[in-house]
Amino acid sequence: MKKVINNPENVVREMLEGMTLAYPEQVRNLEDTTVLVRKDAPVAGKVAIVSGGGSGHEPAHAGYIGRGMLDAAVAGEMFTSPTPDQVIEAIRAVDSGQGVFLVIKNYTGDVMNFEMAREMAEAEGISVEQVVVNDDVAVEDSSFTTGRRGIAGTVFVHKIAGAKAAAGGSLKEVKEAAEKVVANTRSMGVALSPCTIPGAGKPNFQLEDDEMEVGIGIHGEPGTKREKIAPADDIAEELLQKVLEDSVDFDKSEVAVMVNGLGATPESELFIVNRYVHSKLREKGINVTHTFVGEYMTSLEMAGFSITLMKVDEEIKQLLDAEAAAPAFHR
Amino acid sequence: MKKVINNPENVVREMLEGMTLAYPEQVRNLEDTTVLVRKDAPVAGKVAIVSGGGSGHEPAHAGYIGRGMLDAAVAGEMFTSPTPDQVIEAIRAVDSGQGVFLVIKNYTGDVMNFEMAREMAEAEGISVEQVVVNDDVAVEDSSFTTGRRGIAGTVFVHKIAGAKAAAGGSLKEVKEAAEKVVANTRSMGVALSPCTIPGAGKPNFQLEDDEMEVGIGIHGEPGTKREKIAPADDIAEELLQKVLEDSVDFDKSEVAVMVNGLGATPESELFIVNRYVHSKLREKGINVTHTFVGEYMTSLEMAGFSITLMKVDEEIKQLLDAEAAAPAFHR
Numbered sequence: 001m002k003k004v005i006n007n008p009e010n011v012v013r014e015m016l017e018g019m020t021l022a023y024p025e026q027v028r029n030l031e032d033t034t035v036l037v038r039k040d041a042p043v044a045g046k047v048a049i050v051s052g053g054g055s056g057h058e059p060a061h062a063g064y065i066g067r068g069m070l071d072a073a074v075a076g077e078m079f080t081s082p083t084p085d086q087v088i089e090a091i092r093a094v095d096s097g098q099g100v101f102l103v104i105k106n107y108t109g110d111v112m113n114f115e116m117a118r119e120m121a122e123a124e125g126i127s128v129e130q131v132v133v134n135d136d137v138a139v140e141d142s143s144f145t146t147g148r149r150g151i152a153g154t155v156f157v158h159k160i161a162g163a164k165a166a167a168g169g170s171l172k173e174v175k176e177a178a179e180k181v182v183a184n185t186r187s188m189g190v191a192l193s194p195c196t197i198p199g200a201g202k203p204n205f206q207l208e209d210d211e212m213e214v215g216i217g218i219h220g221e222p223g224t225k226r227e228k229i230a231p232a233d234d235i236a237e238e239l240l241q242k243v244l245e246d247s248v249d250f251d252k253s254e255v256a257v258m259v260n261g262l263g264a265t266p267e268s269e270l271f272i273v274n275r276y277v278h279s280k281l282r283e284k285g286i287n288v289t290h291t292f293v294g295e296y297m298t299s300l301e302m303a304g305f306s307i308t309l310m311k312v313d314e315e316i317k318q319l320l321d322a323e324a325a326a327p328a329f330h331r
Numbered sequence: 332m333k334k335v336i337n338n339p340e341n342v343v344r345e346m347l348e349g350m351t352l353a354y355p356e357q358v359r360n361l362e363d364t365t366v367l368v369r370k371d372a373p374v375a376g377k378v379a380i381v382s383g384g385g386s387g388h389e390p391a392h393a394g395y396i397g398r399g400m401l402d403a404a405v406a407g408e409m410f411t412s413p414t415p416d417q418v419i420e421a422i423r424a425v426d427s428g429q430g431v432f433l434v435i436k437n438y439t440g441d442v443m444n445f446e447m448a449r450e451m452a453e454a455e456g457i458s459v460e461q462v463v464v465n466d467d468v469a470v471e472d473s474s475f476t477t478g479r480r481g482i483a484g485t486v487f488v489h490k491i492a493g494a495k496a497a498a499g500g501s502l503k504e505v506k507e508a509a510e511k512v513v514a515n516t517r518s519m520g521v522a523l524s525p526c527t528i529p530g531a532g533k534p535n536f537q538l539e540d541d542e543m544e545v546g547i548g549i550h551g552e553p554g555t556k557r558e559k560i561a562p563a564d565d566i567a568e569e570l571l572q573k574v575l576e577d578s579v580d581f582d583k584s585e586v587a588v589m590v591n592g593l594g595a596t597p598e599s600e601l602f603i604v605n606r607y608v609h610s611k612l613r614e615k616g617i618n619v620t621h622t623f624v625g626e627y628m629t630s631l632e633m634a635g636f637s638i639t640l641m642k643v644d645e646e647i648k649q650l651l652d653a654e655a656a657a658p659a660f661h662r
Binding site: 002003004005006007011012014015016017018019021022023024055056058059063192193209210212229231232233235263264265266267268269270271272273274275278288291292293295298300301303305330 | 333334335336337338342343345346347348349350352353354355386387389390394523524540541543560562563564566594595596597598599600601602603604605606609619622623624626629631632634636661
């Protein structure tokens with residue numbers, strides 16, 4: 001295991017210190033927590049957006065803290081849900097009285113712990129609503145989830161919920177916008193190599209030199225099948241087909257595309273995938289209005305990528321175009 | 332070799348297509364070239380900034396095209412200098428009559444080909460100036476270079492030269508600002524794993540499971556020594572020491588820091604390095620004014636990172652803070 005770390009037990013704490021030092025004008029660390037919040041939180045008169053989850057998916061989620069996106073991100077240990085007492089700290093710190101909206105990826109631990117924090121917050125008189133993101137079309141249940149997993153599409157939820165809140169949307173309106181994103185967003189990923197959790201010391205699965213895992217999760221959870229590695233266009237075609245034939249009717253629609261790197265895949269390769277996605281969607285009469293290529297939701301140093309399509313309407317396009325000023329997301 | 336590519340011969344062309352499709356409002360591809368330019372080039376009344384070099388370092392250089400940074404980026408084949416006829420196309424396309432400034436990383440091929448293009452452009456009556464970036468303190472000469480190599484510090488040159496040009500600076504003033512950056516910027520990198528050029532099919536060097544290469548170049552050129560892998564703080568200390576004891580007097584100065592990932596290193600690890608760099612500089616009375624953590628100048632899927640320090644003064648700080656709106660760099 002080759003990692004640029006000190007003691008594996010301190011990885012998350014040291015990472016959060018390094019982040020806070022990197023973005024001192026944008027974020028601050030709530031003392032004695034693994035929570036980063038907007039420097040100026042709570043923002044008066046605005047619904048606050050809180051997300052988080054296990055670490056190892058950077059820049060998710062702390063990289064999305066900023067104007068027009070998140071007010072707080074709660075970091076768990078590597079690939080491990082944050083505890084309710086961490087989540088409640090985030091909620092308390094960012095609530096301005098307008099309520100707090102939780103963006104939760106659909107993993108059993110995250111859903112349980114965020115919902116427990118929600119109940120604690122509500123008992124304190126804070127209004128809280130939530131959405132559970134489940135964009136991954138690959139598998140119905142997995143080792144980490146009941147139902148579909150939340151993966152890179154979560155970043156679209158951050159953007160849209162954040163923009164709606166920044167525009168003065170009420171807690172109910174933010175929730176409606178976020179639910180629209182979840183209902184219209186589908187993703188699927190592929191891995192060419194595994195990754196290693198610092199504390200574990202060995203990779204979370206094994207792939208032969210000529211194999212890839214199709215439908216992989218962002219924690220290395222198994223996908224739908226293991227195949228021989230194929231040309232980029234064939235891999236992209238396979239993922240795109242599964243996304244397109246899922247329950248969202250993308251026919252003749254407008255979409256935002258995200259080609260997300262899982263950690264070790266060069267940006268050049270992500271652009272090659274993007275080229276194929278665009279040409280295929282054009283062929284199908286689907287109009288791409290926005291494109292995002294890069295590392296948005298990673299899985300440590302895993303090689304591979306995911307493709308996300310979000311069907312957009314006028315409201316979503318406007319919210320996607322609205323200002324965002326987070327370290328890892330600018331508009 | 333596991334790569335998300337089609338035919339290795341088409342990697343650069345397909346990547347450029349994918350980039351152009353990703354950023355249709357920001358860049359366009361000059362027909363029949365490997366040149367991307369600002370969508371609105373030539374920008375009237377402004378000195379144009381052109382950079383480029385071998386591909387495989389994405390987001391460098393096309394990711395830095397945009398307001399306040401580059402007007403054009405010329406892509407060579409993987410780790411191979413672009414030819415003079417490609418560079419001259421870029422120069423012609425972006426010159427608005429105010430002249431063109433070339434930012435060249437110090438590799439023998441790049442310097443030769445950019446200078447040849449410069450002579451051709453001057454023969455056509457275009458004013459051209461240039462700077463050669465050589466921030467890498469690791470080795471004096473290498474397989475790719477006479478003199479020091481240009482690595483991640485190049486991104487600071489893009490930013491400062493671009494900001495100076497956007498502020499209405501003359502060709503001479505842009506050159507002076509860029510030279511100030513080059514004179515005050517030092518970097519050093521380390522690799523934990525090699526990378527594989529698509530056409531080559533095998534890694535460009537070998538490292539044992541417990542080894543790292545200190546002072547690595549961004550094409551896998553050998554560094555100063557091969558060592559047993561060490562804790563993050565020890566690796567960061569080794570690089571930082573070499574950077575600090577080089578010819579720039581950083582004592583009690585103000586600096587901008589860049590912790591740059593080479594491709595496969597998780598962002599969490601880069602933040603752990605950043606934490607150490609900040610604490611060490613504070614200890615030495617060096618004040619960090621700006622911090623950049625992420626993948627700015629990569630080496631395909633190489634694992635590892637580099638540390639860059641740029642000594643800043645009031646002018647450089649102001650230019651660093653000026654607006655920039657490139658896909659891979661926002662202020």
